[in-house]
Amino acid sequence: MSARSLSMPAALSxxxxxxxxxxxxxxxxxxxxxxxxxxxxTDNLVGIARQVAIIGIMAVCMTFVIMTGGVDLSVGPVLALxxxxxxxxxxxxxxLPVVILAGLSVGAVVGLANGMIxxxxxxxxxxVTLAMLSMVRGTALxxxxxxxxxxxxxxxxxxxxxxxxxxxxxxxxxxxxxxxIMILVQWRTPLGLLVAAIGDNERAARLSGHRTRFTKTxxxxxxxxxxxxxxxxxxxxxxxxxxxxxxxxxxxxxxxxVVLGGTSIMGGNGSIARTLLGVFFLGILNNxxxxxxxxxxxxxxxxxxxxxxxxxxxxxxx
Amino acid sequence: MTAAGPPLLRxxxxxxxxxxxxxxxxxxxxxxxxxxxxxxGSNGAGKSTLIKILTGAVTPTRxxxxxxxxxxxxxDPSEMIRRGVAxxxxxxxxAPAMSALDNIYLxxxxxxxFGFVDTRRQRLQAEELLAHHGIDIDLDARVxxxxxxxxxxxxxxxxxxxxxxxxLMDEPTGWLAGADVVRLHNTIxxxxxxxxxxxxxxxxxxxxxxxxxxxxxxxxxxxxxxxxVADIDRPxxxxxxxxxKLARESADAALKQRRPRGTGAVRLSARGLGKSGVxxxxxxxxxxxxxxxxTGLIGSRRTELVRTLFGSDRFDTxxxxxxxxxxxxxxxxxxxxxxxxxxxxxxxxxGLMLDMNxxxxxxxxxxxxxxxGPLLSRSGMVRAGRRAIDDLSVQPRDGSKMVRLLSGGNxxxxxxGKWLSRGPRILILDEPTVGVDVGxxxxxxxxxxxxxxxxxxxxxxxxxxxxxxxxxxxxxxMVSGRLVAVHDAGSVGxxxxxxxxxxGSA
Numbered sequence: 001m002s003a004r005s006l007s008m009p010a011a012l013s014x015x016x017x018x019x020x021x022x023x024x025x026x027x028x029x030x031x032x033x034x035x036x037x038x039x040x041x042t043d044n045l046v047g048i049a050r051q052v053a054i055i056g057i058m059a060v061c062m063t064f065v066i067m068t069g070g071v072d073l074s075v076g077p078v079l080a081l082x083x084x085x086x087x088x089x090x091x092x093x094x095x096l097p098v099v100i101l102a103g104l105s106v107g108a109v110v111g112l113a114n115g116m117i118x119x120x121x122x123x124x125x126x127x128v129t130l131a132m133l134s135m136v137r138g139t140a141l142x143x144x145x146x147x148x149x150x151x152x153x154x155x156x157x158x159x160x161x162x163x164x165x166x167x168x169x170x171x172x173x174x175x176x177x178x179x180x181i182m183i184l185v186q187w188r189t190p191l192g193l194l195v196a197a198i199g200d201n202e203r204a205a206r207l208s209g210h211r212t213r214f215t216k217t218x219x220x221x222x223x224x225x226x227x228x229x230x231x232x233x234x235x236x237x238x239x240x241x242x243x244x245x246x247x248x249x250x251x252x253x254x255x256x257x258v259v260l261g262g263t264s265i266m267g268g269n270g271s272i273a274r275t276l277l278g279v280f281f282l283g284i285l286n287n288x289x290x291x292x293x294x295x296x297x298x299x300x301x302x303x304x305x306x307x308x309x310x311x312x313x314x315x316x317x318x
Numbered sequence: 319m320t321a322a323g324p325p326l327l328r329x330x331x332x333x334x335x336x337x338x339x340x341x342x343x344x345x346x347x348x349x350x351x352x353x354x355x356x357x358x359g360s361n362g363a364g365k366s367t368l369i370k371i372l373t374g375a376v377t378p379t380r381x382x383x384x385x386x387x388x389x390x391x392x393x394d395p396s397e398m399i400r401r402g403v404a405x406x407x408x409x410x411x412x413a414p415a416m417s418a419l420d421n422i423y424l425x426x427x428x429x430x431x432f433g434f435v436d437t438r439r440q441r442l443q444a445e446e447l448l449a450h451h452g453i454d455i456d457l458d459a460r461v462x463x464x465x466x467x468x469x470x471x472x473x474x475x476x477x478x479x480x481x482x483x484x485x486l487m488d489e490p491t492g493w494l495a496g497a498d499v500v501r502l503h504n505t506i507x508x509x510x511x512x513x514x515x516x517x518x519x520x521x522x523x524x525x526x527x528x529x530x531x532x533x534x535x536x537x538x539x540x541x542x543x544x545x546x547v548a549d550i551d552r553p554x555x556x557x558x559x560x561x562x563k564l565a566r567e568s569a570d571a572a573l574k575q576r577r578p579r580g581t582g583a584v585r586l587s588a589r590g591l592g593k594s595g596v597x598x599x600x601x602x603x604x605x606x607x608x609x610x611x612x613t614g615l616i617g618s619r620r621t622e623l624v625r626t627l628f629g630s631d632r633f634d635t636x637x638x639x640x641x642x643x644x645x646x647x648x649x650x651x652x653x654x655x656x657x658x659x660x661x662x663x664x665x666x667x668x669g670l671m672l673d674m675n676x677x678x679x680x681x682x683x684x685x686x687x688x689x690x691g692p693l694l695s696r697s698g699m700v701r702a703g704r705r706a707i708d709d710l711s712v713q714p715r716d717g718s719k720m721v722r723l724l725s726g727g728n729x730x731x732x733x734x735g736k737w738l739s740r741g742p743r744i745l746i747l748d749e750p751t752v753g754v755d756v757g758x759x760x761x762x763x764x765x766x767x768x769x770x771x772x773x774x775x776x777x778x779x780x781x782x783x784x785x786x787x788x789x790x791x792x793x794x795x796m797v798s799g800r801l802v803a804v805h806d807a808g809s810v811g812x813x814x815x816x817x818x819x820x821x822g823s824a
Contacts, residue, residue, distance in 0.1 A: 188693045190685045193678060200671035207630055207668055208682045208736070209654040268673050 020313040021260065021277050025284065032288035039291055046168060052283035053175035054079075054230045054237075055250075056276070059257040060175075060182050061226020063275045064219040066258050067199045069267025070118060070125035072220060074110060075227035075254055076246030077136035082106040082231030084144040087151055087241035096156045103232040104225055110136055111224020115217030133251070137243075144243035151239045161236030171233045178226070182272045195219060199267030256307055257282055281310070324387030325350045326515040327372070327403065327484045332381035334367050341367040342378070343539040349484055349515040354506060356526040356547070357519045359536035359559055359755075365519055368536070369486055372517075373405045374398035386483070404477030405486040408753070410469055412476075414462030419444055421461050422476045447478055452508045466616045467498035471505060484515045489753065491525060497816070498615070503529040521755060523552055524784065535559055559756055577770070577791045578806040580607025585775040586627065586744055590636035596622050597799035600636070604744065609766060609776045611786045611807075614796035614819055620779040621663055623796070624746050627777075628660040629653035640744070654683070656744075659737030663748040663779070669733045670721050676732055677703035677717035683736050706735045710765060727758020734765060745769060748779045763789050783812055795819055 032039040058075050065072050086103040094102070110132060117128045151157060163170040186192035194215050197205040206212045227246075235241045255265075261278035263270030285306060289299045329347040333340070342364045349355050359365050370376035372383065377393030384390065385401045412421045420427075422444055427435040444457055453471050455464075461472060470490060477485050487506075491499045506516055506529055518530050526533060527547060535543040535558045543550075543558045586604040591597070597619040604610050612620045626633040629647025637644055640656050647653040653660065662668035670679055681688060681699045688698045703717040710731045712724070721729055730750065737745060747766075751759045766789060770776055780786050786793055790807040795818045803818050 187696070190689060190694050193681075193685065193694065196674060197671050197678075197682060200673050201667070203668045204662075204670060205682070207650050207660065207662055209651045210682075210685075211651070268671075 020310065021262065021274065021281065024310055024313075025277060025281050028281070028284055028288060032284070032291065036288075036291050039288060044287065044291070046172070048280070048283050048287045049172045049175075050169045051287065052279050053169070053171040054234055055253050055257060055282070056175050056279040057178050057230045057233070058223075058226050058250075058254045059261075059275050059279050060179050060272055061223045061229075062254050063182070063258050063261070063263055063270055063272045064186075064195045065125075065223045066255070066263050066265060067195050067267055067270035068216055068219055069199045069202075070216070070220070071129065071255065071265075072111075072114060072223045072227075073126065073129040073251045074114060074132040074136055075223065075230075076248065076250035077133055077140055078107050078110050078224055078227035079231035079234060079246035079250065080241075080243055081110075081136055081140040081143065082228035083235030083241040083245055084140060084149070084243065086157070086232050086235055087149045088143075090151060090154055090157060091149075099157060100232060104228045106231075107224035107226070107228025108221055109224070110227075111221035112217065114224065115220030118220065119213040119216035140243040144241065146243070149241040151235060151241065157236055158239065159236075161233050161238070171237065174229070174233065178229070179272070179276055186272050191215065191218070196268060196270065199264075199270070253282065260307060260310055282307075324384065326386060328384045329368070329372065330382050330384070332368065332371055332378050332383070334371065334376060334378050340539050342371070345381070345536075345539075345541050347372075347534065347541070349517055351483070351513045351515055352510050353532060354510055354516045354518055354530045356530035356533040357517050357536070358521070358523075358526065358533065358555070363536040363559075363755075364539040365536055366488075367539075369405065369488065369517075369519065372398070372403060372484075372486060374403075399480055399482075402481055402483035403486070404480055404482035404484070405488065406470065406473045406477065406490060408489040410473065412461045412469060412472060414460070416461060417458050418455050418461055418464065418472045418475075419457040421472055422447075422457075422479050424476070426480075443479070444475070447475055451475075451478060451505075451512060453505060465498070467501050470502055474505060474509070478509075478514075482514070484517070485509070486517045486519070488519045489521065490518070491520065491522065499525065521753070521759075522782070522784065523555060523756075526555075527552070556756055576806070576808045577608055578808070580605040580770065580775070580791065581773065583607075585641060586777075587639040587642075588627070588636065589639075591623070591626065591633045591638060592635040593622065593626060593631070593633045594635075597796075598635075600796075600801045602794060602801060602804060604775045604777055606743075606773050606775050607770055608791040609770055609778060609789050610792045610794065611778045611780055611790035612794045612796055612801075613780055613783065613786050613815065616781060618796040618819075619799040620796050621748055622799075624660075624748060624777060624779055627653070627744075628658050628746055630660070654740070657742055658744045658746060659683070659740055659742030661733055661737060661745070661747040661750055663752070665726075665729055665733050670729060672722040673720060675718050675720055676707065676712060676724070679721050679732050680706045680717075680735050680739060684739050702739060706739055710735045710738075711761065725755070725758070727754040727761070730754050730758065730762060731765070734762060738765070738769065742774060744775045744777070746777045746779075749781065750778060751780075751782065751785060759785070783815060786815070787812055 038044060062072055062075065082103040085106045086099050089099040089102040114129050114132055117123055118125045159170060161171055165173065194205065194210055197210070198212050198215060202212055231246070234245060257278040258275050259265055260281055261271065261274035261276070263275065285303060289302065294302070325348045327349040329345065332342055332345045332347070334342040345364065345368060347368060357365055367376060371378045371392070374393055374395035374397060382389055383392060385403065390401055391397050413424065419441060423440050428439045428443065430436045441457065448455060453475065455468060455471055455475065461469060464472065474485065490502060509516060518526065520526060530547050532544070532546050533550065533555070534541055535555065537559060583606045584603045585606045589601050591600040600623055612624070614620055622631065625631040627638065628650060629652040630650050632648060638646065645656055647656060650660070666672065671682065677699055680703045685694065688695050688702070700717060707715050707717060712728050712731050721732060724732065734750070751762060754762065766776055778789065787807070793805045793807050793810065793815060794801050795803045795815060797819065
């Protein structure tokens with residue numbers, strides 16, 4: 001095969017398609033900034049970062065799961081149950097580290113169960129985590145009941161969701177820290193490479209001497225931890241724990257951010273850094289439409305249409 | 319071969335570009351009734367692209383296809399089938415749990431009222447086809463229980479039931495051995511006598527001289543030569559396919575010295591190995607510095623045997639010693655810690671991460687060596703990758719290239735390189751050159767010989783007798799799960815091996 005000069009449309013799509021998402025982010029920023037100058041105010045930009053932190057943490061931690069060819073639908077109820085676990089630990093008078101540990105352990109346990117069932121029993125992730133969604137929600141309802149549990153007079157805990165340092169909310173720092181750690185894990189540890197390898201060709205990874213089932217379990221634990229951390233931040237932010245937090249659709253927002261970031265839903269290719277772009281794309285879209293007073297029904301339709309359009313452009317890459 | 323009227327199939331000025339890659343450039347291609355035309359070329363020469371255009375799987379960028387003089391719509395597989403172009407792929411497309419009869423008519427059974435399958439008419443039609451083309455198949459046998467050559471025949475019948483007038487056969491003997499190749503060739507001759515046009519794609523030159531009338535040789539996306547087979551000889555074909563330099567090297571390689579039992583030191587010793595219902599009582603020694611080839615028919619359980627040596631499967635009787643120590647590897651990791659490397663049969667399904675780059679694939683079995691504490695040293699990987707690429711002359715010399723974009727031969731070099739980077743004391747390769755072009759084959763053989771010189775013990779499973787006779791120091795023959803003979807390669811002829819291979823089974 002020999003090289004040949006590109007035709008104009010081909011050249012255009014070759015350069016545009018891989019960068020479709022950054023371009024889309026830039027375009028919607030430009031549109032919102034031009035129609036409503038308040039969009040670019042520092043307050044609003046910080047607000048966007050704060051709004052996306054919860055979904056963002058979950059999306060970053062979900063990326064590896066999707067890269068291995070799996071998915072985790074159980075993140076919503078995990079978020080709720082982690083918040084409840086934190087509430088009850090606070091109620092029992094435990095110190096902050098123990099409270100956080102209690103919340104995170106919910107995610108670790110659910111993730112471990114998801115991961116082991118998927119990896120060792122080799123059942124389809126979409127069904128396993130759907131079943132888990134149901135079971136964890138049920139558990140949260142048993143534990144928390146129907147009522148809101150107010151978190152009061154817990155300044156240390158409330159600092160997580162509502163505090164700020166150097167003008168930025170604490171939750172944004174946490175989101176940034178999780179993102180940086182996970183990007184580091186992806187590019188600078190064997191785990192990052194192995195996750196892509198499993199998504200690309202699990203049998204080949206196993207025949208190359210890798211503990212593929214262990215790794216698959218681990219990525220679900222990471223995903224569960226992310227959802228639990230999100231739950232802690234949320235309960236701290238709204239001073240409440242409630243069994244129905246993280247309602248139906250939460251997991252879809254998370255998956256949408258990951259897939260918009262270019263991670264293949266079939267597994268293999270993916271990038272946590274690009275998941276961040278997907279998160280901000282959706283966050284900016286929500287925020288901009290709110291500022292422009294777009295009615296919520298129209299917002300939902302527009303959001304869905306834009307996601308499909310973005311994916312269609314990205315799919316042309318191949 | 320002069321046919322009255324237009325040829326069965328004529329492609330004119332066909333071209334296909336992918337982005338900035340020209341896969342096929344201005345190619346004419348003709349198949350006449352009753353002609354068996356060989357289509358050969360190295361991987362990446364453009365054969366597959368041409369075939370995909372003819373089956374409608376790919377829409378060409380330019381050019382046209384005529385079938386019996388009529389312009390055919392392009393890029394429409396069902397329309398190509400309707401007009402009588404069928405393709406038989408290297409890997410079976412049959413439903414193994416269904417009968418031969420059902421497979422032949424799968425998806426388009428003759429029906430009665432209300433859409434019920436007319437089983438009687440279906441059987442009559444099939445029997446007519448069998449009789450007309452002189453093919454002998456048990457129509458009620460489940461396809462999965464048929465031998466590989468019979469499965470090929472079922473695929474051919476399926477094509478004929480569609481009233482195919484041109485049949486494209488992609489590496490039809492890739493998984494056949496010995497007598498079965500002859501049987502398939504006889505079937506092809508029968509078809510030819512009935513006026514079917516056949517395109518025969520193969521890397522095995524002997525077969526082309528045995529069964530084809532004409533040959534089209536491709537290189538770099540173009541047709542470089544067309545000839546009657548009678549007017550061309552083997553060296554000339556190889557020369558046209560690969561260019562001068564590689565042709566000379568592959569001729570030299572066959573003359574290299576054989577070294578039965580290598581240095582004499584036994585590295586791996588199997589005694590009475592068995593796996594219930596799969597293979598039994600297999601005993602042999604593998605020595606440092608030798609290449610031992612296991613040959614036999616497909617289904618003679620060679621793959622299953624060698625997988626138990628590596629640990630990706632388990633044997634349940636007998637003993638295995640490596641360097642004099644009794645071992646029982648239970649996972650690939652066990653095999654690796656015993657110093658074994660394993661290149662599996664199917665590089666796409668089991669060997670490579672196709673969407674990852676060359677560097678990453680090369681490092682896949684040695685990640686722990688590239689770690690500094692918990693961190694992975696990407697620069698270390700890149701350096702090691704660059705060394706391996708130079709060492710194996712992987713083309714293009716670019717570690718960031720996605721493996722999917724390499725030719726079959728270069729993919730295979732990457733897969734072999736992955737294991738060589740561990741410096742394996744025992745290297746097991748299962749069908750190391752299936753779908754690899756002549757040039758890359760010679761390079762892979764040279765790499766294996768070099769490893770042998772450095773004292774590695776090499777065990778190759780191969781159905782390609784040409785390959786076995788070229789690289790083996792010793793040859794083991796397996797029949798139905800048993801190792802029936804072991805020879806020093808210098809003291810046995812191909813004919814003897816063929817006879818032994820056929821020994822136990824049909």
